[in-house]
Amino acid sequence: MAYRRTPKIETRLAETRDRILHSAIQLIAAHGYKATSMDAIATDAGVSTGLLYRHFSSKSEIFDEVFQRISAREIAACQAAALAGSTSRERLARVLDTFSRRAFRDRRLAWAVLIEPVDARIDARRLRFRTPYRDIFSNLLREAVAAGEIPPLAVEIVASAIVGAVVESLAGPLSTVTERDEEDRVVAALTRFCLHAVGYRDDASRGEELKPVPDVSSTICHHQRDGNL
Amino acid sequence: MAYRRTPKIETRLAETRDRILHSAIQLIAAHGYKATSMDAIATDAGVSTGLLYRHFSSKSEIFDEVFQRISAREIAACQAAALAGSTSRERLARVLDTFSRRAFRDRRLAWAVLIEPVDARIDARRLRFRTPYRDIFSNLLREAVAAGEIPPLAVEIVASAIVGAVVESLAGPLSTVTERDEEDRVVAALTRFCLHAVGYRDDASRGEELKPVPDVSSTICHHQRDGNL
DNA sequence: GTCTATAGTTCGATAGAC
DNA sequence: GTCTATCGAACTATAGAC
Numbered sequence: 001m002a003y004r005r006t007p008k009i010e011t012r013l014a015e016t017r018d019r020i021l022h023s024a025i026q027l028i029a030a031h032g033y034k035a036t037s038m039d040a041i042a043t044d045a046g047v048s049t050g051l052l053y054r055h056f057s058s059k060s061e062i063f064d065e066v067f068q069r070i071s072a073r074e075i076a077a078c079q080a081a082a083l084a085g086s087t088s089r090e091r092l093a094r095v096l097d098t099f100s101r102r103a104f105r106d107r108r109l110a111w112a113v114l115i116e117p118v119d120a121r122i123d124a125r126r127l128r129f130r131t132p133y134r135d136i137f138s139n140l141l142r143e144a145v146a147a148g149e150i151p152p153l154a155v156e157i158v159a160s161a162i163v164g165a166v167v168e169s170l171a172g173p174l175s176t177v178t179e180r181d182e183e184d185r186v187v188a189a190l191t192r193f194c195l196h197a198v199g200y201r202d203d204a205s206r207g208e209e210l211k212p213v214p215d216v217s218s219t220i221c222h223h224q225r226d227g228n229l
Numbered sequence: 230m231a232y233r234r235t236p237k238i239e240t241r242l243a244e245t246r247d248r249i250l251h252s253a254i255q256l257i258a259a260h261g262y263k264a265t266s267m268d269a270i271a272t273d274a275g276v277s278t279g280l281l282y283r284h285f286s287s288k289s290e291i292f293d294e295v296f297q298r299i300s301a302r303e304i305a306a307c308q309a310a311a312l313a314g315s316t317s318r319e320r321l322a323r324v325l326d327t328f329s330r331r332a333f334r335d336r337r338l339a340w341a342v343l344i345e346p347v348d349a350r351i352d353a354r355r356l357r358f359r360t361p362y363r364d365i366f367s368n369l370l371r372e373a374v375a376a377g378e379i380p381p382l383a384v385e386i387v388a389s390a391i392v393g394a395v396v397e398s399l400a401g402p403l404s405t406v407t408e409r410d411e412e413d414r415v416v417a418a419l420t421r422f423c424l425h426a427v428g429y430r431d432d433a434s435r436g437e438e439l440k441p442v443p444d445v446s447s448t449i450c451h452h453q454r455d456g457n458l
Numbered sequence: 459g460t461c462t463a464t465a466g467t468t469c470g471a472t473a474g475a476c
Numbered sequence: 477g478t479c480t481a482t483c484g485a486a487c488t489a490t491a492g493a494c
Contacts, residue, residue: 117352124346127400154418157398161422164397165390168359172389189383193390197426234480238475242481266465277483279468288466 017055020045021069024062029109033063033116060121063112067125070113075132077102082136088144089200095136096166096191103170104183111174114167134159141198150199162194169193246284249274250298253291258338262292262345289350292341296354299342304361306331311365317373318429324365325395325420332399333412340403343396363388370427379428391423398422 023044027036038059042049056062081098085091103110112118114126137159144150173186196202234242252273256265267288271278285291310327314320332339341347343355366388373379402415425431 115356117349117356120346120348122346123352127344127346130397130400153421154414156401157415157418158422160401161394161398161419164393164395164400165426166393168393168396169386169390171356171359171393172385185383186386189386190390192382193387193426196428197394197422199425235476238481245481267467268465278466279484280482282467283481 013055016045016047016051020047020052020055021062021065024066025070025109028063028066028112029106032108033112033118060119063118064121064125067113067122067129070109071129074099074102075129075136078133078136082140088140088147088149089195092137092140092144092198093191093195095140096194097187099133099166100170100187100190101183103174104178104187107174107178110170115171115174130160130163133163137162144198153198158198161197165193165197166190242284245274245276245280249276249281249284250291250294253295254299254338257292257295257341258335261337262341262347289348292347293350293354296342296351296358299338300358303328303331304358304365307362307365311369317369317376317378318424321366321369321373321427322420322424324369325423326416328362328395329399329416329419330412332403333407333416336403336407339399344400344403359389359392362392366391373427382427387427390426394422394426395419 020041024036024041027040027044038052039049041062042052052062056065078095078099081094082091085094103114134156138155141150141153141155141158145152145155169186169190173182178186192202249270252270253265256269256273267278267281270291271281281291285294307324307328310323311320314323332343363385367384370379370382370384370387374381374384398415398419402411407415421431
């Protein structure tokens, strides 16, 4: 009888694959993509280097999968933030705050995912993954216009511009050691920038301070083995 | 007698090298980076494919040089635009207009340089080449604050945000066929976005229409063999 | 899973410059 | 006569088809 994969084997394979990815995430979060060797991933995952290539065709493919997992989690967090708040303005501010705070919390991983030069494959992936972020902002903008909070605008273009502004303004701070209050400065500047950009006026009654809402997913900083990632 | 490079040969070598780069620019402007083969470049330049590798170590290196030449020209155009206008507001608007109009004029080349997935080397080059653009905006912002046109802000962060907003909002339109009035819509939305973002208020007296100023360099659309590129 | 096509790269040969 | 710019075919790797 020919060899057939039993459910038991399937499960073990999936577990190994998962362990590899977890190790990759941890190492990339600590040192970035380039500085993470296949050997290091294998060692950390407790498998041989050769086995890595049974599960993934290349280092780039591992990172691609890491990229997608991390991005999905971050997008979910931002989507959740887009629901919390009584005004569109607050929801928008919360999304910006959520995205950048989470990036700062795990800055090396954020840097690796968002800006580290990797290869064309990841570049293409990055382009595709801007869409869900754009959609979050598009929806908030349409909502805000409908509610009369801001004047009408070219939603799609403005949503793209926000995505670009966010990522680019984090690029520098993420790659340098940043103090906590420098981080606050960046988030504040970025938030003001975007709110003004879409037509909100300064509001003296509020200092744009936001109470935290519970995250949809566990914090990005602890890549627990027992997590659901 | 040993062989030595004479000035005559030096010149011819430089000319050949230049011809290769011109061909590369033309082809990339027509089809993008990926779709431009080394064979095509060689044929267009009238040399063998092998010779390409005497002048450049790889396709990536050719594109790197194309990137730098095109970027230098575009930066110069934007720097010039930053000098034309009576108010900081107008100068800022002119830079945004100049950058995006020139990108649209040669959208495929702009797309290849700004966003097409190429490789890590070009990614790194892109990161470095944001600095001069950031500097243009930083200077304009400092100027505007000093003149009391806009309230104080975190110049460096905001300058980065503008760069990101510009590039990202062009990404979509550059990669699709865009009508002239769609192009106008993008530029208008982007300009409004940035002006508002940094603290300018709408000004009913002006529709943000800008008279063209003579370019510092010849237009990007005609990659003339006789040009100074 | 093998086969094919395509595109990047390499290399030995040639011919022309010194 | 020696050296090198150039050529063009061969090699290699990868992605898509059957």
